[in-house]
Each structure stands twice: as structure tokens, then as C-alpha cells.
Amino acid sequence: MLATTPVLVWNWQHDWVTLRHVSDNAKLDKPWHPTLGFFFDFAGQEAGLLNPVFFGAILVAVCRFWPRAGSRPLLLYFFAMGAPVFFGYWLYTFHSRVQANWIAPSVLPLVGLMAMYWEQRWREGVSGVKRWLVAGLCLGAAVVLVFHETDLLYRIARLHLPPDKDPLRRVRAISGMARAVGQARQDLLAEGKETFIIAAHYGPASQITFYLPEARLGLPGSPLAYVRAAKVPKNQFFFWPEYRYQDFRKGQNAIFVS
Structure with a gap:
């Protein structure tokens, strides 16, 4: 106990x-x-x-x-x-x-x-x-x-x-997806404005953080990939203050990954 x-x-x-x-x-x-x-x-x-x-x-x-x-x-x-x-x-x-x-x-x-x-x-x-x-x-x-x-x-x-029967459907091409998101972010950065990433689900947010080198560099205090904000807790990200992008990323561009 x-x-x-x-x-x-x-x-x-x-x-x-x-x-x-x-x-x-x-x-x-x-x-x-x-x-x-x-x-x-x-x-x-x-x-x-x-x-x-x-x-x-x-x-x-x-x-x-x-x-x-x-x-x-x-x-x-x-x-x-x-x-x-x-x-x-x-x-x-x-x-x-x-x-x-x-x-x-x-x-x-x-x-x-x-x-x-x-x-x-x-x-x-x-x-x-x-x-x-x-x-x-x-x-x-x-x-x-x-x-x-x-x-x-x-x-x-x-x-x-x-x-829907393939057990690997959640992990296929994840590294390629992360590279595509990273390239899209670089394109927006070239316009001169800071850009971060929002995922609709905690899975892609975690996977992008793992596979994208620049996302890993900001951890633990300044993440680059976030989960879409919610009013009630749906996953662990809700409880980590550094993932409240609405408090830290106002005015920046965002890439949304569905």
C-alpha cells in the first residue's frame, strides 16, 4: 500500500x-x-x-x-x-x-x-x-x-x-510520414515564421517526435509535435504543461496531421 x-x-x-x-x-x-x-x-x-x-x-x-x-x-x-x-x-x-x-x-x-x-x-x-x-x-x-x-x-x-486486418497498419510508413511533415515544416520556415506540428491523435504525435530529429532536440522542455488540445483528458499529454501549445505557440504556423 x-x-x-x-x-x-x-x-x-x-x-x-x-x-x-x-x-x-x-x-x-x-x-x-x-x-x-x-x-x-x-x-x-x-x-x-x-x-x-x-x-x-x-x-x-x-x-x-x-x-x-x-x-x-x-x-x-x-x-x-x-x-x-x-x-x-x-x-x-x-x-x-x-x-x-x-x-x-x-x-x-x-x-x-x-x-x-x-x-x-x-x-x-x-x-x-x-x-x-x-x-x-x-x-x-x-x-x-x-x-x-x-x-x-x-x-x-x-x-x-x-x-483493417493488417497488424502493421499503424506502423507502416511512419518514418516517411514524419519526413513529409518535416519537409512541409521546412517549407513554412523558409517563409520566415516559426512552425510547429499538431496531431489529431497521440500516436502520430509520439511517432513524429521519435522519427523527426528536430522534434527530439527540443525535448523534454520544448516539444515540436503536440496533440490537439482537448477540454478533458484523453491521454497523458493533457497533464504535461509543456504540451499546452495554446500557451506557448500563439501566432505561429501549425501543420495539422490527421
């Missing part, structure tokens, strides 16, 4: 914004209409992200480790650290959609539980453990390779992913 004191104090000073943010994400202000749609969406997303083989192995381990918990308390520790978060969110899908990354704190403990349980089963002579491990590793390696360069799908199978 003592370690959380700075977080609690900061939230108290900022109108408990974290609690309100979590409440908004959880749709606590919406009426409950029971549905199974989000339940199966969540299951499919987690199976895909965690590897279907290992996802199944985790579920089996969670259900079957109990007779061994007395002699191997670390199994119970891993369960306690991971299962309440994972299954708590899974149950919450009966209320509303849960983003796949919300269960991130539970992943390492559950993988630890899975590894300990199935390692013991392998030592007891369950021959299928090794085959499933190899299958999971091979599947994971193939997926990681393809998803780090989705153009491989076209080279291998002449298959183009639709843009």
Missing part, C-alpha cells in the same frame, strides 16, 4: 482521473445487456495472441493443478497472481468488450503455471507434452515471422491482408 501512495496522491490532485478513465473503458455508465459475443471475441483474441497451443495448455493447467498445489506452493502463487485478472476480465465480457491487452499482468504468472504443470506431467511420462511444445513453438515462430512482415503472405500465398 505504501508503494501506491504517490499514485493515489497524484490522482487525488487530478480529480481521480485514472478511476474515471478505467470506469469509462469498462462502460460502467452503460446499462447491462447480457451477450456472449464479447465472450467469444475475447477468447479468440487471447488464443491468437498467446498462441492457441499454449492458450489451451494454460486452461488445462489452471483446471488440473489443484491436487499438486499442496506439495508445490509456487503453482498456487502463479495461479493467484494471474488467474483472477485473466478470468475476471473474461467474465466481464458478459457486460462489455474487453481489450486483449488488459490481461497483460496475468500472462507471465499463467505461463509460469503452465510451464511448471506440464514439465511435471512430462516427467511423469506423458509423451504428448513434447510434441505439443514443438507444435506451439513452430506455430509461434511462423506467426511472429509473418506478422513482423505481412508482405510475406503475398510472397508465399499471393494473399493480401485487408488494411
Whole structure:
């Protein structure tokens, strides 16, 4: 509890914004209409992200480790650290959609539980453990390779992913976009007036800052790329005084990145 004191104090000073943010994400202000749609969406997303083989192995381990918990308390520790978060969110899908990354704190403990349980089963002579491990590793390696360069799908199978299905859609050509924005800024600077950058979303603002050398030079005190101002907090930039461009950039040109 003592370690959380700075977080609690900061939230108290900022109108408990974290609690309100979590409440908004959880749709606590919406009426409950029971549905199974989000339940199966969540299951499919987690199976895909965690590897279907290992996802199944985790579920089996969670259900079957109990007779061994007395002699191997670390199994119970891993369960306690991971299962309440994972299954708590899974149950919450009966209320509303849960983003796949919300269960991130539970992943390492559950993988630890899975590894300990199935390692013991392998030592007891369950021959299928090794085959499933190899299958999971091979599947994971193939997926990681393809998803780090989705153009491989076209080279291998002449298959183009639709843009809304491409996991790389948010990162493709970002450096080129930053260069284009930087060049547009140089063109405006040539007219003799200071120019800064406003992005509609915190993602492009951060990416431009990372890829544009002159944007990095101004950090931390004088940023060049900002997020569009808002009356209520929508991201961390809202709380950083140096990102209130309306206070520091009056009368300057701005490039807006949508």
C-alpha cells in the first residue's frame, strides 16, 4: 500500500482521473445487456495472441493443478497472481468488450503455471507434452515471422491482408510520414515564421517526435509535435504543461496531421 501512495496522491490532485478513465473503458455508465459475443471475441483474441497451443495448455493447467498445489506452493502463487485478472476480465465480457491487452499482468504468472504443470506431467511420462511444445513453438515462430512482415503472405500465398486486418497498419510508413511533415515544416520556415506540428491523435504525435530529429532536440522542455488540445483528458499529454501549445505557440504556423 505504501508503494501506491504517490499514485493515489497524484490522482487525488487530478480529480481521480485514472478511476474515471478505467470506469469509462469498462462502460460502467452503460446499462447491462447480457451477450456472449464479447465472450467469444475475447477468447479468440487471447488464443491468437498467446498462441492457441499454449492458450489451451494454460486452461488445462489452471483446471488440473489443484491436487499438486499442496506439495508445490509456487503453482498456487502463479495461479493467484494471474488467474483472477485473466478470468475476471473474461467474465466481464458478459457486460462489455474487453481489450486483449488488459490481461497483460496475468500472462507471465499463467505461463509460469503452465510451464511448471506440464514439465511435471512430462516427467511423469506423458509423451504428448513434447510434441505439443514443438507444435506451439513452430506455430509461434511462423506467426511472429509473418506478422513482423505481412508482405510475406503475398510472397508465399499471393494473399493480401485487408488494411483493417493488417497488424502493421499503424506502423507502416511512419518514418516517411514524419519526413513529409518535416519537409512541409521546412517549407513554412523558409517563409520566415516559426512552425510547429499538431496531431489529431497521440500516436502520430509520439511517432513524429521519435522519427523527426528536430522534434527530439527540443525535448523534454520544448516539444515540436503536440496533440490537439482537448477540454478533458484523453491521454497523458493533457497533464504535461509543456504540451499546452495554446500557451506557448500563439501566432505561429501549425501543420495539422490527421
